Amino acid sequence: MKYAGFPRWSRLDNAAKIFPSNSSAKDSKVFRFFCELREPVDPQILQSALDETVRQFPFYCSVMKRGLFWNYLEDSSLRPTVSLENTPPCLSLYSPDRKGLLFRVFYFGRRINLEIYHVLTDGTGAAQFLCTLVHRYLLEKNPKDFSDSPPKLTYTASHSQLWDDSFQKYYEKPPLPKPALTRSAYRLRGERLPENRLSIVEGHMPVDALLTCSRARGVTVTEFLTAVLICAIHAQMRLRDKARPVVITVPVNLRNYFPSESARNFFTTINVGYDFSRRPDDLDAVTAHVHRCFRENLTEKRLHERINALCFLEHNIPLRLVPLLLKDWILRTAARLADRQATAAFSNVGKVTMPAEMERYIHLFGAFTSPDKMQASVCSFQNRYVVSFAGPFCSHDVERAFFRSLVQMGIDVEVAANLPYVE
């Protein structure tokens, strides 16, 4: 939407404010959402579908600019172009010295890859965009199959609802911030890949087998896989490292707790820690502890407190008056300190749904992000569950322990990697 030559602009949402200060070549804060079709992608039809999709999501054509106190998004005349994937995953999308869009669309073989700078949106917002893109692509690719009654997506939000900053909607009152002193977590070590490359290892598995395993333990799939990840990290810890807890950061989609149609960031994180020096190291004990942590932290009251605490910083007048140059340094330092309290991250993007008539054209959906440490992102579509590990390390020890655990439980796992030759 544009008014007589005046560019539309928007403040960054609460979660997005921290990303520009902490983006670097090592940790670009770019994440990828991908869809694998049953047939190779047609680039011309994909471009046409993308042109249509950005008309529905006009704010995706924004560029980020620096103000004196905060960064902000401003609409631009730039339009995205699809291209064959020929760069490493999740390369940086933002530079203050280059005017460019904050997302890009690649194709490779049967895959459509959407890469987005986290300032623009979170996993749920990206899923909405990718599903719309795939929906339009399939309509154009197979016009005869859908000529009678084209299937429709369920998103009905208006442009303003999609562009809504839901953090502000649910911010109530400034709480008294309680500085929480927590122990430093165990941190993964190892040789890093050259050129700040990311190593991606994907595991595809059936949803029903995972459900059987997690239900047998009385927990959700997310809780179960978080526990398996904690045990996989534990399996390669040195004895002297076991004094430190393994802490997994879990992003929480706040839309599941607070009604919102926003396609921008609306998430927070919880930390789930397990101290192997004080607790038993078997999977059942870890699963029970993770289940308890999730139950305690994932309540509307706790999450509301978290929203208020996050927004309190943003509404703090002295902090707002600090020039952006200094804010960058403060936010970078704060993020570095917070980083010490986590070993890895486990992000459940959730279940992706498409109109039933289109499901036969789609093989799977998946996602991963560009972390400075290790991050596992999971996503499901129909009966296919995709766990994608992304990290900067050459070694795949954690991934190996994770997938072997699942195989030992009788789950069929198919693996794919972007750098299979690295040892």
Added chain:
Amino acid sequence: MRYCEKCGVHVIGSPPCCPLCQGPLTGEADGNGNVYPDIPFAGRPHQLLFRLLALGTVIAMVLCTAAFLCLPEHRVAALSGIAGLASGWLTVGIAFKKRGRPLKAVFWQVCVLSILVLAWDHGMGWRGWSLNYVLPVLYTCTMLAMAVIARLLHLRPSDYLLYLLLNILLGLIPLVLLLCGLLRTVYPAVICAAVSVIFLAVLILFEGPALKGELLRRLHL
């Protein structure tokens, strides 16, 4: 699809070994099943020119330092050589880094050059040529250059207004110094101030609402 007996996983695509354990795989590879392109670690060949230039600079600086130590009668020339190389790298580096946003690059160049000419004038015994001549001429030329670049590249107002406004404000500084009696030469400062005021009037009269919007965005709390 290939299979790793050690890990018990099927492997998609055609990797030569298991991505998890690097062990051997059995079964047939699916050449069309690769889901990631093979992008080799190529290094950065375009950095060769940069490295050669940097090496040349280091050698030149070493020679200048040696001349400074060995030839007392040429110390000023040796120091000028070192300062000149540093100045050159600073200005070229900024121009290269900010090449994606031309007006931002021009404004940064103006700021860096202002500091450099003041430093050079000071280093060479302060004769005032920087304030009397170089800065007014520099600010006048960059205002005109910014207007031309904005027109040629069809930039949107939000891409140039801020930098042009800041340059206009810089252009008024020589007039302030003149009124304070700090300048000996009148014409360059007056011409620079006149061009600045005319540009400011054009901005306010023709781009007033856009300028207001740009300032609101850039200064929002």
